Amino acid sequence: MASGETSENAPSMTSIQRHFLLRRLHSLTGIVPIGVFLIAHLTTNSSLAWGRFALRGKGDGLSVSEGGVKYFQHEVSWINEQVPHLLLIEIVLWVSIAFHSILGVIYATSGRGNVKQYAYQDNWRYSLQRLTGYVGILFIVYHVATLRWGWTFLVPEGTRWSHNFSASTLAAAMQGSTQGYTAMGVAVSVLYMLGVTALVYHFANGLWTAAITWGLTISTKAQRRWGVACAAIGAGLMLAAWSALIATMTLNYDKAHAVERQMYIEMHGETAYLEYMQKKGLQPSGDGG
Amino acid sequence: MIATQESTKASTVRIRVKRCDGPGKASYWQAFDVPREPGANIISCLQWIAAHPVTVEGLKTTPVVWDSGCLEEVCGACTMVINGKVRQSCSALIENIAPNAGDVVSLEPMSKFPVIRDLWVDRTRMFEALKRVKAWVPIDGTYNLGAGPKESPEQQATRYTLSTCMSCGCCLEACPQYLLEEDPKKWPTSFIGAAAMNQARLFNEHETGKQLKKDRLDVLMGPGGQSDCGNSQNCVKVCPKEIPLDESWAAIGRSVTIHAITSWLRR
Numbered sequence: 001m002a003s004g005e006t007s008e009n010a011p012s013m014t015s016i017q018r019h020f021l022l023r024r025l026h027s028l029t030g031i032v033p034i035g036v037f038l039i040a041h042l043t044t045n046s047s048l049a050w051g052r053f054a055l056r057g058k059g060d061g062l063s064v065s066e067g068g069v070k071y072f073q074h075e076v077s078w079i080n081e082q083v084p085h086l087l088l089i090e091i092v093l094w095v096s097i098a099f100h101s102i103l104g105v106i107y108a109t110s111g112r113g114n115v116k117q118y119a120y121q122d123n124w125r126y127s128l129q130r131l132t133g134y135v136g137i138l139f140i141v142y143h144v145a146t147l148r149w150g151w152t153f154l155v156p157e158g159t160r161w162s163h164n165f166s167a168s169t170l171a172a173a174m175q176g177s178t179q180g181y182t183a184m185g186v187a188v189s190v191l192y193m194l195g196v197t198a199l200v201y202h203f204a205n206g207l208w209t210a211a212i213t214w215g216l217t218i219s220t221k222a223q224r225r226w227g228v229a230c231a232a233i234g235a236g237l238m239l240a241a242w243s244a245l246i247a248t249m250t251l252n253y254d255k256a257h258a259v260e261r262q263m264y265i266e267m268h269g270e271t272a273y274l275e276y277m278q279k280k281g282l283q284p285s286g287d288g289g
Numbered sequence: 290m291i292a293t294q295e296s297t298k299a300s301t302v303r304i305r306v307k308r309c310d311g312p313g314k315a316s317y318w319q320a321f322d323v324p325r326e327p328g329a330n331i332i333s334c335l336q337w338i339a340a341h342p343v344t345v346e347g348l349k350t351t352p353v354v355w356d357s358g359c360l361e362e363v364c365g366a367c368t369m370v371i372n373g374k375v376r377q378s379c380s381a382l383i384e385n386i387a388p389n390a391g392d393v394v395s396l397e398p399m400s401k402f403p404v405i406r407d408l409w410v411d412r413t414r415m416f417e418a419l420k421r422v423k424a425w426v427p428i429d430g431t432y433n434l435g436a437g438p439k440e441s442p443e444q445q446a447t448r449y450t451l452s453t454c455m456s457c458g459c460c461l462e463a464c465p466q467y468l469l470e471e472d473p474k475k476w477p478t479s480f481i482g483a484a485a486m487n488q489a490r491l492f493n494e495h496e497t498g499k500q501l502k503k504d505r506l507d508v509l510m511g512p513g514g515q516s517d518c519g520n521s522q523n524c525v526k527v528c529p530k531e532i533p534l535d536e537s538w539a540a541i542g543r544s545v546t547i548h549a550i551t552s553w554l555r556r
Contacts (some may be wrong), residue, residue: 010421010477016511020549043305054495087352111519117373118523126465209520220537254484285458 026103027213029096030206037093038203040198040242042237046246048167048251051145060155062259068247069167071265074115076166077263101137108133129205134196141194146173156184164264169282171248178253178283191248196241204234257285299390302383302511303345304334306353309404316404317395319353320345320393331378331396332367335408355408369408370397375462375476375527378408399462399531403471412458414476417455418485421468421477422505426498438496451491451537453530460484460524460534465501466517478512483524484517487537491545515541 011019048055051071052064059067082090115123122256133164145151147161147170158177161169172178174192210215210232217226261284265273278285296390301322309316322332322345332355340353355378357367362380371381372395387394402410428434440448460483467482483501489505492498509515518538 009311009474009513010356014508016507017549019512019514020510020545022548024546027516056498074379107519110517111470113465114463114523118526120521120523120526122522122526123465124521126519126523129519210519212535213516213542215541215546218543220533220535220540223535223539244511 024214026100026107027206027210029100030203032095033096033208034100035203038199039237042200042240042244044072044075046240046247047075047244048247049243053095063255064250064257065247066259069251069285070263071143073260073263076163079129080163081120097140098288101133105137124206129202129209132202132205135195136200136202139151139191139198142191155190156182158279160282162282164276165257165260165280165282168253168260169252171256172223172253174248175251180253189245191246193242193243196245197238200234200237200241203237206228207233247251254285263287292423302329302334302387303393304338305393305395306338306407307395307496308353308407309398311406312403319348319350325350325383327384329383331369331371331381331383331394332360334383334394335396350481353408354406356410363455364514368399368423368459368462370399371395371464375399375459375515377457377529380529385403397417399458401462401464401469402458403469412456412468414473414479415456415458415461415475415484416448418503419488421481422485422489422508423501424488424492425501426492427500428497441447444494444496448491448494450530450532451487451494451511454484454487454491455530456484457529458484458531460528463523463527465521465523467521480513480517481509483518483528483538486518486541487532487534488542490516490537490541493541502544506545509541510545512551528535 042105046069048065048071050068050215052062052067055062055067055071060068060072063271080086111126111130113123113127113130115127150160152158155173157167157172157178159172159178161173168178174185174189176182176188181189211226212223217223221271240246260286261273264276268276274284293356301324303320304323305318307316307318308319308343321338321343323329323337326333327419335355342350342352344350348536355367355369357379358364358447359366360379362377367378369378371378372386378396383394386392398408400402400412402412402414405411405484428437464480464482467480470476470545486509489509493502493505515538522535525532528534
């Protein structure tokens with residue numbers, strides 16, 4: 001009885017192929033380009049913490065935090081002014097993130113977590129993968145809307161991020177003001193800590209499960225071995241993410257601005273600096289700093 | 290008086306049963322105190338309740354209905370949710386799951402299949418899934434096909450473990466991606482679950498069973514197939530036969546990847 005009904009309702013070859021393609025593209029986009037971008041992004045960000053030690057003599061007289069600002073600002077200028085096809089890269093990333101997010105939400109809502117009954121570590125991993133996906137989407141939207149699209153109404157005191165004054169404006173956006181922490185700044189900083197941690201977990205775990213989905217690791221032993229590798233990748237990225245966060249959250253706006261100001265004036269001159277500050281609605285600072 | 294009550298309590302075990310009078314009816318809980326017997330299991334307790342259908346409140350009720358077969362954990366029929374986790378009731382011994390006086394055992398029907406009555410569920414969808422992936426060796430015909438190709442000892446060793454599946458449904462009950470679906474029309478596109486997927490691997494790796502590999506992989510490529518697995522790996526943890534279902538998912542994943550790419554390039 002039931003068998004006759006079920007074979008009638010079997011999916012067509014077209015819908016089988018479409019299903020497969022969507023599922024595997026969902027898996028692939030999480031690694032390339034999103035995961036690859038995440039690695040590059042967090043590595044650049046972490047230079048705020050270690051940049052002072054990579055300046056090769058150009059950092060004489062600068063503190064660890066000032067050196068980090070100098071190195072980071074150099075990287076950000078390079079990305080914004082030198083990287084070719086930046087718009088194309090952004091579009092590809094946006095399409096991928098939107099695709100991965102929309103399908104991810106559809107897939108995640110097709111399951112019902114049951115960690116209460118079956119409190120296995122792997123089952124927690126499963127539920128966390130879905131939770132971090134949701135947190136990650138919200139964080140990415142906030143992060144990009146405020147710092148890239150300039151939705152300053154979502155930033156405490158309306159700080160506008162500027163790629164020429166990248167570290168100082170970032171610190172002001174996260175701390176809540178150019179004079180240090182405000183209550184809203186604490187909230188934004190906590191959001192960043194949660195969001196970045198969620199995304200690193202999501203990527204590391206996704207890297208691990210992708211190897212099962214595609215059939216690269218088959219035996220339980222191989223899965224465990226790749227699991228150790230993914231945990232190491234995750235730990236490394238988490239270190240990069242947290243060092244960047246701590247460096248930004250402890251950054252002094254004025255000192256960072258002074259380093260960036262000097263770099264800007266070296267490139268464009270004093271007048272251009274004053275004009276730029278006026279255009280961006282930022283408070284210019286004098287010599288010293 | 291108090292001493293007598295306590296000794297009664299120590300010599301009985303309380304069994305709470307989630308009951309349901311029929312498909313679509315609301316479920317309710319009833320509790321029974323069952324005398325402890327050496328070597329008692331859930332089935333023997335249910336048999337005692339069937340003979341003495343009186344709840345702890347003294348209410349006379351209908352006997353509890355359940356499904357069972359072999360009583361030695363090889364048929365899978367008596368699978369139910371015991372103290373919140375799915376397992377076979379025949380191998381659930383009272384002395385292990387409720388060793389102390391005052392311990393309570395809760396029994397629920399599996400939640401991923403439609404309830405027929407009380408602890409008895411309709412597992413048709415799981416058996417339909419076996420048909421969906423053609424979990425058999427194609428040897429039917431009008432003449433003798435002769436001896437089949439040889440199987441290597443390594444293949445036999447791998448396949449033997451996979452073949453111990455008794456289609457009990459534990460892997461499906463514990464799976465966060467496998468949900469109750471009562472409409473048979475939706476079964477061909479709903480998640481297939483570990484049991485049938487593992488059988489597809491079992492027959493794909495059989496020298497004669499291989500002939501249907503393409504058909505099986507087409508199904509596992511599509512809606513409800515291999516890629517709908519969410520990798521919680523609960524299936525492998527609850528499998529009473531300790532079948533490496535995590536490895537089967539990955540092996541089928543590899544087969545599907547290769548199948549999809551080669552058939553795309555061949556078209």
